[in-house]
Structures are given as structure tokens and as C-alpha cells.
Amino acid sequence: MDPQARRILVINGKGGCGKTTIATNLAVAYASAGHVVALMDNDPQASSSYWAEQRDPELPDVHLVEAHRRSSMYQTRSFQNRLPVNADRVIVDGHSNARDRDLELLLKQTDVVLVPLQPSSIDIQAGSRFITELVTHRAFRMAPRPLGVIANRVQPNTETHAKLQHFLACLDVPTVATFRDSPVYMEAAELGKGIIDMVDSRAARKEAPAWWELMKWIDAQPKNAEGRLRNSPRAADRRPAEDRSLTA
Numbered sequence: 129m130d131p132q133a134r135r136i137l138v139i140n141g142k143g144g145c146g147k148t149t150i151a152t153n154l155a156v157a158y159a160s161a162g163h164v165v166a167l168m169d170n171d172p173q174a175s176s177s178y179w180a181e182q183r184d185p186e187l188p189d190v191h192l193v194e195a196h197r198r199s200s201m202y203q204t205r206s207f208q209n210r211l212p213v214n215a216d217r218v219i220v221d222g223h224s225n226a227r228d229r230d231l232e233l234l235l236k237q238t239d240v241v242l243v244p245l246q247p248s249s250i251d252i253q254a255g256s257r258f259i260t261e262l263v264t265h266r267a268f269r270m271a272p273r274p275l276g277v278i279a280n281r282v283q284p285n286t287e288t289h290a291k292l293q294h295f296l297a298c299l300d301v302p303t304v305a306t307f308r309d310s311p312v313y314m315e316a317a318e319l320g321k322g323i324i325d326m327v328d329s330r331a332a333r334k335e336a337p338a339w340w341e342l343m344k345w346i347d348a349q350p351k352n353a354e355g356r357l358r359n360s361p362r363a364a365d366r367r368p369a370e371d372r373s374l375t376a
């Protein structure tokens with residue numbers, strides 16, 4: 129792996145919020161921009177692996193790593209070694225049940241964390257619980273990483289969207305992208321594509337700028353947050369300020 133590689137974890141304890149959709153589409157967006165991309169499938173459901181099987185080899189390359197097959201720390205390392213040596217973007221499709229030690233192992237290999245959130249009340253409630261769990265996790269508190277929420281499956285100008293916006297505004301975590309609820313995501317997934325590959329689709333072209341913006345935000349985040357923050361006096365003092373807004 130390129131020493132300057134960015135490792136991006138897409139995770140939420142709530143199933144079906146769009147982790148695989150975000151991970152695969154982000155992988156495609158980076159690959160289309162010329163990056164060497166590894167997509168690590170951390171979920172035993174193996175949805176990203178299935179997606180990669182459908183992908184046409186003529187499309188920009190996304191190198192799949194089936195990390196969900198690991199069963200020990202030793203194997204985690206060997207999977208790490210199986211990344212392409214020049215991979216400069218590693219995107220991890222996390223699974224909904226990653227907690228405690230599993231979450232710690234994932235966080236240790238992560239530079240940036242993305243949490244997809246859907247607008248329904250149930251998703252908001254479960255998502256807020258998960259974010260609280262994440263930012264109060266020992267591994268995160270020792271070395272906080274840049275963390276962004278992604279509003280996914282949004283139907284603009286609806287009451288549900290307004291509710292989500294209100295919740296996100298109260299959250300002490302930035303909303304770094306908003307993706308529409310569009311059938312083009314499912315169409316792309318079935319073909320092993322990302323919407324950036326769907327050049328003939330008007331709906332996909334409409335969504336594309338949001339993906340470039342997300343990449344811009346990720347790339348602007350400091351690399352090696354762990355080392356940088358461990359040495360920072362603020363890191364030791366830092367209490368999860370997020371607790372206040374999340375549990376309110």
C-alpha cells in the first residue's frame with residue numbers, strides 16, 4: 129500500500145443505510161479519477177464482493193479484498209499485505225455488527241470515517257446511537273479521526289428531509305455529502321457499477337457532483353490522524369463533545 133494512502137471506513141450499526149452503496153460508488157469515483165483503489169469487504173454478507181464479481185473488467189479497476197473472511201488479527205495483517213502495493217485509496221465496507229474489539233481493529237486501520245444515515249426516524253435514532261458509541265469508543269477517543277455523516281436516500285423538500293436536516297444541524301459532526309433517493313443506485317449496483325460509470329444516465333450525471341465534492345472533503349482531511357492527534361495536548365483532554373448533542 130502507498131504510504132500516503134487514505135483509508136476510508138464506511139460504517140453504521142444500522143443495516144441497510146447504504147454502506148455498500150457508498151463504499152462501491154466511492155471506490156468507482158476514485159478509480160475513475162485515476163487512483164489505485166482497493167475495496168475491502170468487511171461484511172460477512174459479502175455484498176461488495178458480489179458487486180465486484182459483476183463488474184466489467186473494462187471499467188476503471190477496483191481491487192477487491194475479501195476481508196470478511198478473516199478470523200484473527202494475524203489474518204487481518206495478511207489481508208492488509210494483499211492490498212496492491214501502490215493502492216492509494218482503501219475503502220472499507222464495514223458491517224453493522226462491528227463493535228468493541230472489531231470496531232477497534234477497523235478504526236486502527238482508518239484515516240477517515242463516513243457514517244451513512246437515512247432520513248427516517250428509526251434510522252436517525254439508530255444512527256445517533258451508533259455515532260455516540262463510535263466517538264466514545266476508546267480507540268476513537270485516543271486518536272480521533274475525521275468523521276463525516278452522509279445523508280443518503282434523501283428526497284429533497286419533503287418533511288422527512290427537513291427532519292433529517294434538523295437532526296444533522298444539531299449533531300456535532302459535519303454532514304459531508306447528500307445523495308438522493310434514486311433508482312439509478314440500484315441499477316448501477318446490479319451491474320457492478322458506480323453511478324460515475326453510468327455516463328448515459330441523466331439521473332447519474334445529476335448525482336456525480338456530490339461524489340466529487342465528497343472526494344474533495346476526504347482528500348482535504350489530514351493524513352495520519354492517529355500520530356498527529358496522539359501527540360496533541362488537546363487529544364488527551366478531549367472529551368466527546370458529541371455526547372452533548374447526541375444524547376440530548
Ligand SMILES: Nc1ncnc2c1ncn2[C@@H]1O[C@H](COP(=O)(O)OP(=O)(O)OP(=O)(O)O)[C@@H](O)[C@H]1O
Pocket residue numbers: 142143144145146147148149150171173175224280281282307308309310311312313314317
Ligand atoms: N441513494 C440511494 N438511492 C436509492 N437506493 C439506494 C440508495 N442507497 C442505497 N440504496 C439501496 O438501499 C439498499 C440498501 O443499501 P446498501 O446495501 O448499500 O446498505 P448497507 O448499509 O450496505 O446494508 P447492509 O447493512 O445489509 O450491509 C440497496 O438495495 C441499495 O441499492
Ligand SMILES: [Mg+2]
Pocket residue numbers: 147148149171173175176221
Ligand atoms: Mg452492505
